[in-house]
Amino acid sequence: MNETLDPRYDPEGIEAPLYRRWEAAGLFHVPAGDVKRPYVISIPPPNVTGVLHMGHALNHTIQDVLIRWRRMQGCDAVWVPGMDHAGIATQNVVERELAKEGLTRWDLGRERFVERVWAWVEEYGDQILDQQRAIGDSCDWERTRFTLDEGLSRAVREVFVRLYEKGLIYRGSYIINWCPRCQTALSNEEVEHKEVAGKLYQIRYPLAEAGEEGVVVTTTRPETMLGDTGVAVHPEDARYHALVGAELILPLVGRRLPIVADEYVDPEFGSGAVKVTPAHDPNDFEIGERHGLLRVNVMSADASMSDEVPEAYRGLDRFEARERVLEDLETAGFLVGTEPHTHAVGHCYRCDTAVEPWLSEQWFVRMKPLAERGLAAHREGRLRFHPEHFGKKYDHWMENIRDWCISRQLWWGHRIPVWYCEACDAQVVAREDPTECPECGGGLEQDPDVLDTWFSSALWPFSTVGWPEETEDLRALYPTHALVTGPGIIFFWVARMVMMGLEFMGELPFRDVVINGTVRDHLGRRMAKSLGNGIDPLEVVERFGADAMRYTLVNATAMGTNIQLNYQDLESAFAVGRNFGNKIWNAARFALPYLSEEDVAESPLDRALELEDRWILSRFHGVVLEINEALEAFRLHDAASAVYRFGWGEFCDWYLELVKTRLRGDRGEEGRAAATTTLAHALDGWMRLLHPIMPFISETIALRLPGRGEAYTIVSGPWPEPPEEWSDAAAERDMSSLQEIVGHVRNLRAEYGVDPGREVRVMVRGATPELRSALEGAGEGVARLARAAFQEVDGQPPSGPGAHAVLRSGAELFLPLADLVDVERERARLSKELARLEKILASSKARLESRKFLERAPADVVEREREKERSVEERRRRLVEKRRALEGTG
RNA sequence: GGGGCGGUAGCUCAGCUGGCUAGAGCGCUGCGUUCACAUCGCAGAAGUCGGGGGUUCGAAUCCCUCCCGCCCCA
Numbered sequence: 001m002n003e004t005l006d007p008r009y010d011p012e013g014i015e016a017p018l019y020r021r022w023e024a025a026g027l028f029h030v031p032a033g034d035v036k037r038p039y040v041i042s043i044p045p046p047n048v049t050g051v052l053h054m055g056h057a058l059n060h061t062i063q064d065v066l067i068r069w070r071r072m073q074g075c076d077a078v079w080v081p082g083m084d085h086a087g088i089a090t091q092n093v094v095e096r097e098l099a100k101e102g103l104t105r106w107d108l109g110r111e112r113f114v115e116r117v118w119a120w121v122e123e124y125g126d127q128i129l130d131q132q133r134a135i136g137d138s139c140d141w142e143r144t145r146f147t148l149d150e151g152l153s154r155a156v157r158e159v160f161v162r163l164y165e166k167g168l169i170y171r172g173s174y175i176i177n178w179c180p181r182c183q184t185a186l187s188n189e190e191v192e193h194k195e196v197a198g199k200l201y202q203i204r205y206p207l208a209e210a211g212e213e214g215v216v217v218t219t220t221r222p223e224t225m226l227g228d229t230g231v232a233v234h235p236e237d238a239r240y241h242a243l244v245g246a247e248l249i250l251p252l253v254g255r256r257l258p259i260v261a262d263e264y265v266d267p268e269f270g271s272g273a274v275k276v277t278p279a280h281d282p283n284d285f286e287i288g289e290r291h292g293l294l295r296v297n298v299m300s301a302d303a304s305m306s307d308e309v310p311e312a313y314r315g316l317d318r319f320e321a322r323e324r325v326l327e328d329l330e331t332a333g334f335l336v337g338t339e340p341h342t343h344a345v346g347h348c349y350r351c352d353t354a355v356e357p358w359l360s361e362q363w364f365v366r367m368k369p370l371a372e373r374g375l376a377a378h379r380e381g382r383l384r385f386h387p388e389h390f391g392k393k394y395d396h397w398m399e400n401i402r403d404w405c406i407s408r409q410l411w412w413g414h415r416i417p418v419w420y421c422e423a424c425d426a427q428v429v430a431r432e433d434p435t436e437c438p439e440c441g442g443g444l445e446q447d448p449d450v451l452d453t454w455f456s457s458a459l460w461p462f463s464t465v466g467w468p469e470e471t472e473d474l475r476a477l478y479p480t481h482a483l484v485t486g487p488g489i490i491f492f493w494v495a496r497m498v499m500m501g502l503e504f505m506g507e508l509p510f511r512d513v514v515i516n517g518t519v520r521d522h523l524g525r526r527m528a529k530s531l532g533n534g535i536d537p538l539e540v541v542e543r544f545g546a547d548a549m550r551y552t553l554v555n556a557t558a559m560g561t562n563i564q565l566n567y568q569d570l571e572s573a574f575a576v577g578r579n580f581g582n583k584i585w586n587a588a589r590f591a592l593p594y595l596s597e598e599d600v601a602e603s604p605l606d607r608a609l610e611l612e613d614r615w616i617l618s619r620f621h622g623v624v625l626e627i628n629e630a631l632e633a634f635r636l637h638d639a640a641s642a643v644y645r646f647g648w649g650e651f652c653d654w655y656l657e658l659v660k661t662r663l664r665g666d667r668g669e670e671g672r673a674a675a676t677t678t679l680a681h682a683l684d685g686w687m688r689l690l691h692p693i694m695p696f697i698s699e700t701i702a703l704r705l706p707g708r709g710e711a712y713t714i715v716s717g718p719w720p721e722p723p724e725e726w727s728d729a730a731a732e733r734d735m736s737s738l739q740e741i742v743g744h745v746r747n748l749r750a751e752y753g754v755d756p757g758r759e760v761r762v763m764v765r766g767a768t769p770e771l772r773s774a775l776e777g778a779g780e781g782v783a784r785l786a787r788a789a790f791q792e793v794d795g796q797p798p799s800g801p802g803a804h805a806v807l808r809s810g811a812e813l814f815l816p817l818a819d820l821v822d823v824e825r826e827r828a829r830l831s832k833e834l835a836r837l838e839k840i841l842a843s844s845k846a847r848l849e850s851r852k853f854l855e856r857a858p859a860d861v862v863e864r865e866r867e868k869e870r871s872v873e874e875r876r877r878r879l880v881e882k883r884r885a886l887e888g889t890g
Numbered sequence: 891g892g893g894g895c896g897g898u899a900g901c902u903c904a905g906c907u908g909g910c911u912a913g914a915g916c917g918c919u920g921c922g923u924u925c926a927c928a929u930c931g932c933a934g935a936a937g938u939c940g941g942g943g944g945u946u947c948g949a950a951u952c953c954c955u956c957c958c959g960c961c962c963c964a
Contacts, residue, residue: 009929193963344964389894393962396893400963487961522902524960544929555915556903561895562960564902575929576915582929590926637904641914656926743933750933756922840911853947861909861948868910 004593005704009585011545015696019133027715028138030076035476039075041067042461042509043139044485044493045147047086048121049093052131054519054527054565055486057537058557060137061550061693062516062636063484067138068692069631072717078477080464081132081139083125085148087453088182088350091412094120110411117412135537135546136695138715143473145464147456148414155463156414156456157431159504164429168366169406171418175282176405178358179348180303180318184409185362187452188402189492191346191355200341201326202271204334205231205248208256215240215248215259216336218270220343221280222329223321226253226309227298230276232287235261237272251334252325253310260291279359297359301409318356363407363416363449370499371401377508383498386514386634390490397491404496406452413450420445458496461509482634483510486518514634517557522566535567540574547694548577554693555640580644581697584690587652588701591683594663597707599673599680605725607674610667611738611777612658614731616682619650621726627689636693643689651682654739658781667780680705685720734774737809738782741775744805745786748815751829752803762788763814771811788815804830804882806875830883837876844869 006013022028041063046056063079071077094117095105105113125146132139145152163169177186201222206214215231228250233240240259248257257276264287265274278288279297288295300306303318312328313321329335346355375398377383378391385391407416419428423442428434437444456463461480465473479501485494494513501509520526521533528534540549552574557563565573604617623646630638661667662675684705687698691714703712745762754760767775775782775790783790793814802816803826847853847865854862 005926007926009927188963392894396963491962518961561903571929572916579915579929583927586927586930588926633906635906638906641904645914652927653931660925746932747934750921753921756932836911844911847948850947856947857909864910872911 005585005589005701007589009582009697011547011581011696012542014700015136015541015546016134018696018699019136022138022713022715023133023141025713027713028079029140029142030078032472032476035076035078037075038476038481039067039070039077040080040477040480041078041482041484042080042464042480043082044483044489045082045084045145045457045460046128047089048083048125048128048146049086049090050128052128052135052537054535054537054553056132057135057540057549058519058553058563059484059486059516060132060135061553062514063482064137064550064695065554065636065639065692066482066484066631066634068695068715069719071138071715072688072691072719074717074719078143079137079139080143080145080477080480081129081137081141082145082460082464083128083147084453084457085121085146085413087408087410087413087450088184090117090121091410092182092350094412105411113411131538134541136550138695143464147453147460147463151466151469152456152459152463153414155459155467156451157417158468159455159459159500160417160451161429161431162504163365168369169363170366171361171363173359173361174364174405175280175285175357175359176362177346177355178301178303178360179351179353179355180301181351181353182348182410183301185358185360185405185407186348186355187405187454189454190349190452192349193344193346195342196345197340197342198345200270200339201335202337203251203275203329204336205250205257205275206334207243208247208249215243215273216271217273217275219275220341221322222325223305223313223318224277224280224298225250225275225325226305226313226321227277227279227296228253228257228275229255229278229288229294229296230257230291231259232262232265232274232276232291233259233272234265234267235263237265237267239272251332252328258291258293260287260293262287262290281357285359295359299356299358303356362405363418363447365404365406367401367403367499370503371398371495373502374398374495374498377498377502382511383508384512386512390487390513390515394490394495398495404452406455407447407449408452409448410450413453414456416447416449416451418447420447454492454496457493458500459504461497461501462505467504478505478509479507480510482512482514484514484516487515490515512634517561517563520562520564522564522568524562524564527567533567535565535570535573540570543570544574544578545581545696547697548574548581551577551580551640551694553577554636555644557637577694580648581694583648583652584694584697584701587647587656588683588704590656591679592701592704594676595680595683595706596676599676600684600705600707602677604674604678604681605723607677608670609674609678610662610671611731611734611774612655612781613674613678614728615735616651616655617678617722617726618728618731619646620682620685620720621722621724622732624685624689624720624722631692640693643686643693647686647690651686654735655679655682657785658778661780661784685722688714688718688720691715730770734770735778737771737807738774738778740807741813742782742786744807744813745788745815748803748805748813749787752817754817756787758787760788760815760817762786762790763793763816764790765793765812765814767792767811768809771807771809801826804879806878808871808875810871810874810878812878827883830879834876834879834883837872837879841869841872841876844872 043063044059067077067079098104108116129144160169177188177191179186198220200218200220202216202218203222203225204214204216217231219225231248233244243259244261246259248259250257264283265272276284276287276293278285278293279295296308298306298309299318305313305316305321307314313324316324326335347353348355375395378394385394417430419434421437421440421442421444423437424440426437426439428438428444434444436442462474462478465471465477467474483494497509501507518526525531525533537549553563555576604613623642626642627639630642659675659679662671665672684702687702691698699714702714703710749760779790800816801823802814805813807813844865848869
């Protein structure tokens with residue numbers, strides 16, 4: 001199929017149909033039985049409520065590049081897609097919908113509410129999968145999973161039961177982070193700390209013994225004083241030695257508070273005395289434990305004041321209560337001081353409400369034993385982060401790991417598989433729902449809570465492929481290879497997958513963790529719905545094509561750094577990718593009509609290759625190595641810029657330009673055939689190298705090479721492996737001399753404003769034999785690119801006014817420009833160039849004159865320095881000569 | 891308070907384990923459109939590599955320190 005390409009590059013017209021064809025042909029699916037050389041990536045499952053944003057686009061493009069590259073290399077590449085039920089997030093979305101109808105989840109009741117969420121999921125849940133198709137994700141859709149589907153739910157339950165049986169899951173009353181709006185516990189990771197301008201209040205607690213002044217304590221949350229059950233001081237704080245063991249009276253409440261000595265207290269901070277509220281602060285909880293203090297829970301689930309406080313405050317919202325408490329303390333004379341103070345306040349990561357440290361009964365996972373192996377895996381180099389420094393964050397977190405609160409007071413999620421007997425106090429933890437108490441035969445009631453969403457996410461790499469069943473998929477697809485994700489969920493997700501993988505599979509779930517950058521706007525702000533600064537990937541796809549977006553993203557991000565895109569000017573934000581696509585299209589449009597089936601089938605080495613042919617094949621050989629190396633090291637941006645430089649800077653700018661006339665047969669049939677065969681291979685190779693990053697345009701062009709039909713594809717490879725013979729150092733050296741000549745002539749022409757249409761005469765003196773033969777070989781093309789007629793001269797230097805340049809090899813160029821050259825101007829130009837050379841020469845000479853340099857620097861470095869000095873010195877000498885010659889003509 | 895990241899051209903960033911005359915894209919300036927591409931071509935201007943100190947024959951790169959941004963955890 002050798003039809004011509006549309007004159008206009010229209011990504012919208014080619015992308016969607018192509019994707020449908022790929023999917024229909026099953027190119028992204030590998031049956032488990034066929035997996036011989038697996039390369040597996042488990043997608044970070046997007047929230048089922050989600051729509052694709054730029055962060056996904058970046059994250060997915062990186063994964064797709066890796067998957068497509070390995071697939072082309074002949075691996076059985078499987079990218080397992082899916083979605084996360086996203087407990088709190090999804091429940092919130094549906095609750096908001098209900099609110100529009102004036103309803104709450106309580107009005108519906110648990111069962112009907114959960115049905116309602118499922119209905120929502122069924123209606124909107126698949127949206128994001130189609131968006132993934134639009135950006136080209138080559139997922140194995142037949143393996144799509146949802147964290148709440150049957151198989152994954154079984155995995156969740158199995159894990160819970162096993163951990164429980166191993167004593168790694170326990171239930172207890174501890175301080176957890178409570179979101180009063182979502183009315184659920186949160187893990188430490190689900191709390192975002194924000195600096196808030198608050199106040200520091202000093203409150204005097206009088207001693208129980210009458211007549212004494214008492215002790216001043218400091219707090220940012222005065223309402224919690226209602227739950228104080230003690231005051232702590234540092235054991236070595238001389239100011240309070242006498243008071244330890246004495247009792248204070250809690251103002252407004254009247255409770256007697258013991259003064260205890262505890263190392264935790266910082267004697268430098270405030271008065272050195274700390275109020276202790278065991279039910280509302282994790283540190284106070286521990287102090288309370290150590291000293292046997294009471295726990296008084298002064299708040300209800302909605303953060304209003306509970307019945308444990310004096311009547312006047314009951315039912316007040318926590319912030320109202322704060323004001324009332326302050327007023328009352330003031331009136332009673334207990335408030336001694338107030339000062340401004342900024343401190344970090346935890347907020348719910350889903351609804352942004354200030355969380356309350358709250359004492360409640362929750363389920364926890366004991367993390368230390370799990371973390372040890374995860375930590376060892378990284379330290380021993382079996383688990384690697386890219387970029388490496390993210391490993392430090394991982395280590396730090398793992399070393400300081402705390403138990404994980406996994407119960408959530410939500411309705412949407414995996415119900416905790418624990419039942420309580422209504423008759424005796426038995427507690428049943430089971431894989432299958434029990435019907436009666438095994439102890440006494442009494443009725444059972446299941447724990448009302450569900451598990452943290454991240455509990456099921458932690459199992460993702462093996463739960464998606466069948467675990468706990470010993471499936472073929474599980475054997476073929478675990479462990480996965482790379483995990484690609486954002487920096488924000490290393491703790492939420494990555495670390496937990498590592499721990500669970502090691503625990504249940506006995507093997508890491510992946511060896512390489514690739515952390516992608518954060519997409520920000522042009523002002524450096526994170527893209528967020530609330531800021532309205534986001535970019536819709538689908539709009540970008542529609543306007544510039546998925547390929548343009550993918551290229552722009554891959555090119556712009558060194559792993560783990562930020563990527564800035566201007567949402568107000570998509571045109572320029574995606575210009576790199578869009579322009580590149582256009583260039584590729586046009587290059588192919590130009591080249592294809594010259595090619596025949598034979599060109600595609602034959603080896604270029606069997607043709608009578610000319611310099612530029614050998615050069616482009618050699619460059620291709622080089623760029624393949626460069627790209628392989630970059631991709632292996634997850635430096636996708638290096639691969640992107642390499643394929644760009646090769647395609648645009650070498651193939652288009654030089655090769656196509658040089659062979660234009662040969663393609664039309666100006667140098668005979670042999671010359672034409674060598675050019676077309678080389679061209680076919682270079683173009684095909686370029687498209688293959690491009691394919692992982694820009695799959696649509698590369699495939700479109702590749703299948704239009706003669707002899708290939710609609711059924712042809714490069715999706716399955718092969719990935720280029722150019723023969724060693726294509727590498728040709730001599731060709732590269734000679735071409736680079738020619739490029740240098742063209743550069744000089746173009747520069748001089750521009751300097752002197754030579755009419756672009758006018759051909760100039762260029763005299764070359766002192767050419768090396770290599771240069772001479774190169775000029776003979778490719779002279780015609782070079783002459784065309786420089787719009788110059790070359791003429792070799794030797795012996796005496798050319799006379800008359802003109803412009804000069806000296807090449808690195810020492811050869812000289814002279815352009816006689818009698819009517820154009822302004823002697824003063826040429827002299828100034830030469831002087832400027834001379835000054836530049838002098839500077840380089842000076843530093844080079846200084847180095848070479850230093851004995852230490854000669855003694856200590858490696859020989860090759862010294863040799864290179866000598867070579868540089870020689871070359872610069874030679875050019876300087878020639879230019880000085882030229883300048884002197886000008887004196888005569890001025 | 892603890893941990894981490896970054897400061898290279900007007901902008902966004904490359905530059906790996908120290909060694910070619912520090913690069914790219916965008917932007918800017920000049921010239922150019924019968925000839926694949928103006929979403930283009932050619933040429934050009936532009937950098938005390940945050941400041942200071944040190945190690946070294948040699949530092950954008952390694953060490954120390956200071957300044958300025960940012961992130962995570964308490």
